[in-house]
Amino acid sequence: MPQFIARRLFLLIPVMLGVVLVTFLIVRLIPGDPCVTMLGERATPAKCAVFLERYGLNDDIFTQFWRYLGNLFTGDLGDSIRFTRPVTTLIAERLPLTMELTLLAMFFSTTVGVLLGVVSALKRNTIIDTITMIIANIGVSMPVFWLGLLLAYFFALTLKGTPFVLPPSGRFSAGLSPINLAEFWGLEAPTGLKGFLVEFMSNTVFINVIITGDWKLFWDALRHLILPAVAVGTIPMSIIARMTRSSLLEVVGLDYIRAARAKGMTERRVISKHAMRNALIPIVTIIGIETGSLLSGAVLTETVFNLPGFGTSLVSAILARDYPVVQGFTLIIAIIFVLVNLIVDISYAYLDPRIRLE
Amino acid sequence: MVATYASYWDAASPNHKGRTGTFEYFGAFFGSFLNAESVVSELVDTNGLLSLSAPDCEYGGEFKSIEAVDTSTVKFTLCYPDPAFPSKVAFSVFSILDKDHLDLTQGDSVAISDNPNGTGPYKLVKWNRGDSVVFEANPDYWGEKAKTQQLIFRWSEQSAQRLLELQSANVDGIDNPGPDDIASIEADPNLKLYPRNGFNIFYIGFTNTVPPFDNLTVRQAITYAIDRQRIVDQYYPVGSSVSDSFVPAFVHPGASPDIPWWPYDPEKAKELLVEAGYTVD
Numbered sequence: 001m002p003q004f005i006a007r008r009l010f011l012l013i014p015v016m017l018g019v020v021l022v023t024f025l026i027v028r029l030i031p032g033d034p035c036v037t038m039l040g041e042r043a044t045p046a047k048c049a050v051f052l053e054r055y056g057l058n059d060d061i062f063t064q065f066w067r068y069l070g071n072l073f074t075g076d077l078g079d080s081i082r083f084t085r086p087v088t089t090l091i092a093e094r095l096p097l098t099m100e101l102t103l104l105a106m107f108f109s110t111t112v113g114v115l116l117g118v119v120s121a122l123k124r125n126t127i128i129d130t131i132t133m134i135i136a137n138i139g140v141s142m143p144v145f146w147l148g149l150l151l152a153y154f155f156a157l158t159l160k161g162t163p164f165v166l167p168p169s170g171r172f173s174a175g176l177s178p179i180n181l182a183e184f185w186g187l188e189a190p191t192g193l194k195g196f197l198v199e200f201m202s203n204t205v206f207i208n209v210i211i212t213g214d215w216k217l218f219w220d221a222l223r224h225l226i227l228p229a230v231a232v233g234t235i236p237m238s239i240i241a242r243m244t245r246s247s248l249l250e251v252v253g254l255d256y257i258r259a260a261r262a263k264g265m266t267e268r269r270v271i272s273k274h275a276m277r278n279a280l281i282p283i284v285t286i287i288g289i290e291t292g293s294l295l296s297g298a299v300l301t302e303t304v305f306n307l308p309g310f311g312t313s314l315v316s317a318i319l320a321r322d323y324p325v326v327q328g329f330t331l332i333i334a335i336i337f338v339l340v341n342l343i344v345d346i347s348y349a350y351l352d353p354r355i356r357l358e
Numbered sequence: 359m360v361a362t363y364a365s366y367w368d369a370a371s372p373n374h375k376g377r378t379g380t381f382e383y384f385g386a387f388f389g390s391f392l393n394a395e396s397v398v399s400e401l402v403d404t405n406g407l408l409s410l411s412a413p414d415c416e417y418g419g420e421f422k423s424i425e426a427v428d429t430s431t432v433k434f435t436l437c438y439p440d441p442a443f444p445s446k447v448a449f450s451v452f453s454i455l456d457k458d459h460l461d462l463t464q465g466d467s468v469a470i471s472d473n474p475n476g477t478g479p480y481k482l483v484k485w486n487r488g489d490s491v492v493f494e495a496n497p498d499y500w501g502e503k504a505k506t507q508q509l510i511f512r513w514s515e516q517s518a519q520r521l522l523e524l525q526s527a528n529v530d531g532i533d534n535p536g537p538d539d540i541a542s543i544e545a546d547p548n549l550k551l552y553p554r555n556g557f558n559i560f561y562i563g564f565t566n567t568v569p570p571f572d573n574l575t576v577r578q579a580i581t582y583a584i585d586r587q588r589i590v591d592q593y594y595p596v597g598s599s600v601s602d603s604f605v606p607a608f609v610h611p612g613a614s615p616d617i618p619w620w621p622y623d624p625e626k627a628k629e630l631l632v633e634a635g636y637t638v639d
Contacts, residue, residue, distance in 0.1 A: 084467075084468050085468065093487055093488065094488070149518065152519075152522055153522065156522055156525075156526035156528070157522065157525055157526055160526055160527070165526070167526070167528055168519065168522040168523060168526055168528065169514065169519045169522070169523060170489070170490075170512060170514075170523075170528075171489055172486075172489070173528070174490065174510040174512060174528070174529065175492060175508065175510055177484060177486045177489070177490075177492075303515065303516065304516070304519070305519075306512075306513070306514045306515065306516070306519055308487070308488025308489050313488075
C-alpha cells in the first residue's frame, strides 16, 4: 500500500505541471491583444503600454512561463484587475466557505445516500424500497435553487419561534466574523505563502475554532450551512442512494456472498463485511466526482443562500474579464480535482487489493 | 465615515455669479488633495495651513486654487462656474482626507479604502468582504449623534432572499424590495414600507453615427413612437414615473422637470419616418 501511494504521488508531478501549463496558456491563447481583451473599451495605447509592462506580457512566452512557475512556488498568483488585490488573498477568502459547504454536503449525501441505498437493496421490491427510490428520484430531479428557496422558507419562516429555526441566508449572523489569526497570534501582516495560509486558516471556521476556541462562531456558521448543505447535497445523495442500491444488489447475488451465508454468518455481517466492501467501489467514484464538482463552487446554492463562495466569485470574475482571478481560480479547481482523484484512487486500492498490484 | 460634510456653502458660490466657494469642515482638516500629478504649482505651507494653486487654468482642470483658510475651512477657487460643484465634493472619492492619514497611506486608493477615515456619525469596525460591513457610532461626531450603537450592512443580491431575512427577523430592515413583494410587505402587520425615490433610469441610446440613427428625423420618430407611460405601467413597480430628463426628476442639479419631453405620438412618428424617406404601412 505505501508503495502504491508513493507511485500515485510521483505521478502527480507531471499532472500538476500539465495543469499549470494549461492554466498559464488559457490567458495567452486568447486571440488578439491581451490588453484589449482584459481592459476592453478602456484599452488606450498608453494604458496598454503600462499594462503589458506591468504584467510582463512583453517578454517571450518561455520567460513568462518561467516567471509564472517561480511566482507559483512563492505563492504569488498575480493581482486581480478588478479589486487590485492579490488573487491568493481572494482564494483564501472564498475557498474556505466552499470547502466547508462541500464537506457538510458530502457528509449529508454520503450518510443518507448510502443508508437509503442499503435499506432499499435489502428490502428489495417491498414498499420501503419503492418509497426510498421515489425519494431518490424526486431528489435527483429537484432544481437546487428551488429546493434551496423551499428549505429557506420552511426553516426560517414556518418554523420561526421553534428550536428548529434556521437562518435563511448568509454565512454568519450579523456582527459575527472569524477572528483574524494574524492578529490572534500577534503577527505583523504576514505575506506570501505564510500570509495565504494564515488568511486561509482564519477563514476556515473549523480550523479557526480549534485555534481560537470561538465556539459561538462555530455553531453559528454550522446553523447557516445546514440548509445550503442539504440543498446542494440532495442530488448527490439521490445518486449515491441509487448507485448503492444497484451496486449492492449486484454483489449480493454473487457466489461468495452465498458462501458467506452458507458459513452461517449473520446477515448483518455478510452485508457490512463482505458485500459492502465490493459494492463501495462505484459509490466512491461517484462521491469523488461530486466532491470535486462541489469544491469548484456551487454557484446556484451560493446565490440562493447569499454565500460569498468560490463559485460566485469565479463567475463574476469571468463576467468582468478579470483574467488573473480566472487563471488562479481555475488552477485551484484543477488541483482540487487532481487531489480528490488521488484520494479516490487510494480508496480503491484500500477497498480492492487487486488494484494495488496493477 | 462616508463623506466629509460641508455645512456651509458660501453665497459667493459658483452656483451664483462668482467663482469662489467656501466650505466649513467640521472635525475635518485640509489634506494635500491634488497631490498626484502636479500640473498645479507646489504646495505652500503658511502657518501650518496648506494651499495649492495653479498659475492659470490652461491645464484643463477645474481648480484655480485650493486653500486652507483656517483649520476647519477650505476655500476652492474654480476656473469656471460649476453648478454641480457642491454635489461633486460630496462624492466619497472626492472627500477631503486627513493629512496624517494621507501620509500614512501614501495616497494609495486601496489602502485608503481598507482603512477609511472620516467625520461621519459612524466609524467602520470591520469589513467582512463579500459578506458584511460593521459600523459603530462615532462618539466624537460633531452633529446629531447616531441613534443606534451598531450598524451592520449585509449584502444580498436577491430580493426574495432580502425579504425572507426581514420576515424571519434576521435583519431589521432591507432596501430595494422586489416590485412583486411590495404588496405582501404592505399586507404584513409586522412590516412597514417606507417609500423612497429610486435612481433607476431606463433609456434607449442611439449611436448617432450609424445609419439609420445618424438621421435626426429617424431618432425623433423613434422617440415619438415609444409609449413610455405604458412601459412604466407594465414593467415598473408602483410609484415609478416617466422621466422627463436624463436623470430622475428629484435630482438637482440635473433634472429639468419644467422642460417638456417628447410626447407619445405614433401618427407624428409615422410622418417623420415618411419624411426621412421610409415607407410606413
